Amino acid sequence: MALRTAGVSLDAGDGPAKNVLVAASSGGVGTFAVQLASLAGHHHVTATCGACNLDLVRGLGADEALDYGTLEGAALRGPSGRKHDAVVHCAEGFPWSAFKPALADAGGVVVDLTPRIASVAVAVLHWLCFSRKRLVPLIVSTKKQDMDALLGLVVQGKIRAVVDSRYPLSRAHEGWAKSMSGHATGKIIVDMVEDAE
Incomplete structure (x- = not known):
């Protein structure tokens, strides 16, 4: 966009x-x-x-x-x-x-x-x-068609998602803090489903 x-x-x-x-x-x-x-x-x-x-x-x-x-x-x-x-x-x-x-x-x-x-x-x-x-x-909301197009490019291997770090839901606040620090390289992922112990 x-x-x-x-x-x-x-x-x-x-x-x-x-x-x-x-x-x-x-x-x-x-x-x-x-x-x-x-x-x-x-x-x-x-x-x-x-x-x-x-x-x-x-x-x-x-x-x-x-x-x-x-x-x-x-x-x-x-x-x-x-x-x-x-x-x-x-x-x-x-x-x-x-x-x-x-x-x-x-x-x-x-x-x-x-x-x-x-x-x-x-x-x-x-x-x-x-x-x-x-x-x-740029003050807009994300459109589904744009997200689908991005996903399609990732699936085709034409672009890749760079992942900085991954956090379980119980530590989402740490992921948020890292995001707000401005020093993340790529995306920060929060897993919405906790692993069963």
Whole structure:
């Protein structure tokens, strides 16, 4: 949904090629965004993450992987120097001002998956001013057809779910705490049925 909102075609060879950036790419949503953008085969995918996850996101299909702890990563610009047509922003902590210089001069879209009041205000201002570079807060509910499509890609082996950790229902609070820490790599699973002892 976020990639489509950013104008990124997910069908192989369909639509113009885009330079796509996935910020915070090693989390539960980012790992799927990298794979989906790469799967189309005609986009250049750049991903930011911590140094320990660079190989992971490259393995998921990122053409360039940037450590957000470096100057290059903080500037959201890889060695190729490419500016981005579309950004999927999967974590809190980056203001609009961090993304604007990294967007293509012809215009670019940042889809914010963790919108706050400030990002909604910036988005309204962009809409009112017909800005070429704009922020779009993604405030939607999941659609069954999107989930079915994702599941189909997993079953076909075209994408994979990265699992950080697994918790029994009795320890769900630990999984939640890890999720909220912002340092999970991939998805956190809570088993809804306890094992019989």
